[in-house]
Amino acid sequence: MNHLILRQEGAVRFYAPDPEKYGNIYSAPVFYNPAMERNRTLSVLVLRSFGTGLTVCEPLSGSGVRGLRYAVESGSVGRLILNDVSKEAVAVIKKNLELNGVDADVYNEDANVLLHRLKSACDVVDVDPFGSPAPFLHAAFRALREEGLLCATATDTAVLVGRYPRKCLRRYGSVVRKTPFYIELGLRNLLGYIARVAASEDFYIQPLLSYWERHYFRICVYSVKGARDADDVFRHIGHVMYHRKERRVAQFPSQHTSGPLWVGPLGDPLFIHRMSTFDRYSEFLQLLELEYSVHAPWFYRLPEFAVDGKSPTLREALAMLKEAGIYATATHMASDGIKTEEGYGEVRRVLAGAT
Ligand SMILES: C[S@@+](CC[C@H](N)C(=O)[O-])C[C@H]1O[C@@H](n2cnc3c(N)ncnc32)[C@H](O)[C@@H]1O
Numbered sequence: 487m488n489h490l491i492l493r494q495e496g497a498v499r500f501y502a503p504d505p506e507k508y509g510n511i512y513s514a515p516v517f518y519n520p521a522m523e524r525n526r527t528l529s530v531l532v533l534r535s536f537g538t539g540l541t542v543c544e545p546l547s548g549s550g551v552r553g554l555r556y557a558v559e560s561g562s563v564g565r566l567i568l569n570d571v572s573k574e575a576v577a578v579i580k581k582n583l584e585l586n587g588v589d590a591d592v593y594n595e596d597a598n599v600l601l602h603r604l605k606s607a608c609d610v611v612d613v614d615p616f617g618s619p620a621p622f623l624h625a626a627f628r629a630l631r632e633e634g635l636l637c638a639t640a641t642d643t644a645v646l647v648g649r650y651p652r653k654c655l656r657r658y659g660s661v662v663r664k665t666p667f668y669i670e671l672g673l674r675n676l677l678g679y680i681a682r683v684a685a686s687e688d689f690y691i692q693p694l695l696s697y698w699e700r701h702y703f704r705i706c707v708y709s710v711k712g713a714r715d716a717d718d719v720f721r722h723i724g725h726v727m728y729h730r731k732e733r734r735v736a737q738f739p740s741q742h743t744s745g746p747l748w749v750g751p752l753g754d755p756l757f758i759h760r761m762s763t764f765d766r767y768s769e770f771l772q773l774l775e776l777e778y779s780v781h782a783p784w785f786y787r788l789p790e791f792a793v794d795g796k797s798p799t800l801r802e803a804l805a806m807l808k809e810a811g812i813y814a815t816a817t818h819m820a821s822d823g824i825k826t827e828e829g830y831g832e833v834r835r836v837l838a839g840a841t
Pocket of ligand 1: 519
């Protein structure tokens, strides 16, 4: 392939299409998006904290940079399996593996065909598609061993937060209504869908990391096979009611609810703590660790507590809630957001003193 340039991300040097020659990353014959660097770096940390000697499959590899970074930086990869349906991508993957002296099994197949063939052979499957991971999730769980890690990226954020209701219903089987905390509902929508697919494949999931960044949702879930445990998934599936600024979890859908969604923990604070000692994203990870310890599937926005058009600053609000003995934290999902298990009325009463 012509028009390749040498790039660097993390500890890996690799060839990718020259963006100057193609105008934008979507027109290039092989896909590489530098804006996904945080996604890849955090995933290296997830693998590092997850185990060693892992069989890792990335069935939608693009340039191969993700799998390469896992092999070179995590110290956790025993066997690496890369794949892309594009012949050009596979040629670039092979070139990049050679450049970094990394061994991998490389395939040029449809991801679902490969994953079905790999049946129960993988410790980690990372689904990183264009748009929605939904078409690959059943096959991804089939490729996992009895105990494994399923990672997925979704860039169809507008669908997941409910901006296209019919598509959301079609693709994820869910309804997401308008709320001030729509980003969290989008993340929980994806997690809920993954949990239901997992259950249908007899897997129970436990989220280790899930977060939002401007143009995508990312999820890494510990997955354990067993029909009895899989039944338990439904303890964490529910509906979120939002009406007149009040929020609550509901078992059944109604006019003001969004669902079905994952209403359990978004991640594992201890796992995140282990990850956060490593890297430059430690501040972001520390925030996630705090958020994951709040067991309420929503957040509040400060303007919801405005009096005469004036609302407290985030710092003021957190300090006042702390003073009142209410646990609350900032959220990575909105700069004016606070997560707390306290009800709207009580938070409003406490914050009224700020304005
Ligand atoms: C978003 S890119 C992957 C980026 C890569 N994971 C990274 O981190 O840089 C998605 C890739 O999936 C490939 N692809 C699309 N549909 C596929 C399919 N059905 N089977 C295998 N590969 C597919 C595309 O050619 C593209 O390279």
